[in-house]
Amino acid sequence: MSHHDKTPVTAAIRVLRSHNADFTHHLYEYEEHGGTTVSSRELGVPEHAVVKTLIMEDEHKRPLVVLMHGDREVSTKNLARHIGVKSIAPCSPDVANRHSGYMIGGTSPFGTRKAMPVYMERTIAALDKIYINGGKRGYLVGLSPQTVIDILKPELVDAAA
Numbered sequence: 001m002s003h004h005d006k007t008p009v010t011a012a013i014r015v016l017r018s019h020n021a022d023f024t025h026h027l028y029e030y031e032e033h034g035g036t037t038v039s040s041r042e043l044g045v046p047e048h049a050v051v052k053t054l055i056m057e058d059e060h061k062r063p064l065v066v067l068m069h070g071d072r073e074v075s076t077k078n079l080a081r082h083i084g085v086k087s088i089a090p091c092s093p094d095v096a097n098r099h100s101g102y103m104i105g106g107t108s109p110f111g112t113r114k115a116m117p118v119y120m121e122r123t124i125a126a127l128d129k130i131y132i133n134g135g136k137r138g139y140l141v142g143l144s145p146q147t148v149i150d151i152l153k154p155e156l157v158d159a160a161a
Contacts, residue, residue: 007025007027007139008134008135008136008139010108010111010134010135010136010139011101011102011108011110011111011112011135012108012109012110012111012133012134012135012141013110013111013134013135013141014111015110015111015151016110016141016143016147016151019147019150019151021143021147021151022143022144022147023141023142023143023147024141024142024143025134025139025141026043026131026134026139026140026141026142027138027139028042028043028138028139028140029042029138030105030137030138032105035052035070036050036052036070036071037070039070039131039140040070040131043131043140045131046071047069047070047071048069048070048071048072048127049069049070049127049129049130049131050069050070050130050131050132050140051067051068051069051070051124051130051131051132052067052068052069052070052133053065053066053067053100053107053108053109053132053133054066054067054068054074054090054107055090055091055095055096055099055100055107055116056074056076056079056088056089056090056091057088057089057091057095058080058083058085058086058087058088059085059086059087060085063091063095063099063114063116064083064088064116064117064118064119065100065109065112065116065117065118065119065154066079066118066119066120066121066159067109067118067119067120067121067124067132067148067154068121068124068159068160069121069123069124069160072121072160072161073160073161074159074160074161075159075160075161076088076089076090078157078158078159078161079119079157079159082119082157082158082159083117083119083155083157098113099112099113099114099116100112100113100114101113101114102133102135102136103137105137106133106135106136106137106138106139107133107135108132108133108134108135109132109133109148109152110135110151110152111135117155118152118153118154118155119154119155119156119157119159120145120148120149120152120154120155120156120157121156121157121158121159121160122156122157122158123160124145124148125145125146125149125156126145127145128144129142129143129144130142130143130144130145130148132148
């Protein structure tokens with residue numbers, strides 16, 4: 001990446017900077033519905049280290065954030081059981097956008113419009129470095145899982161399907 005490429009300043013980046021977080025910028029060519037397969041390929045990193053930010057809701061329409069390895073799916077049944085609700089389902093894109101303030105494909109767990117509980121797959125914490133959305137399509141930030149834990153205070157869960 002050349003120095004002429006301007007890295008975006010999103011709500012997520014402002015949150016990371018306000019915590020003096022140590023992170024790296026990774027811009028790539030966004031592909032519609034490409035997901036973590038594309039971002040991991042473009043960055044040359046394992047898809048397991050690319051963490052997706054999913055906005056879901058329980059049966060009472062209470063929103064929550066789930067952080068999951070790019071190469072794994074969320075077992076909504078396990079997650080619901082873990083947090084003591086009847087059911088959890090992904091939000092529609094419009095609803096997710098309203099809760100997070102981000103477009104689908106550019107959702108970051110940092111700087112969301114609404115404060116929501118965050119649940120992070122436990123095994124993410126064991127990785128050296130993860131890549132997570134920086135608040136814009138085609139833009140990931142690289143940081144340590146501990147930084148995510150320090151800032152977001154997620155509940156660690158076993159929710160991979």
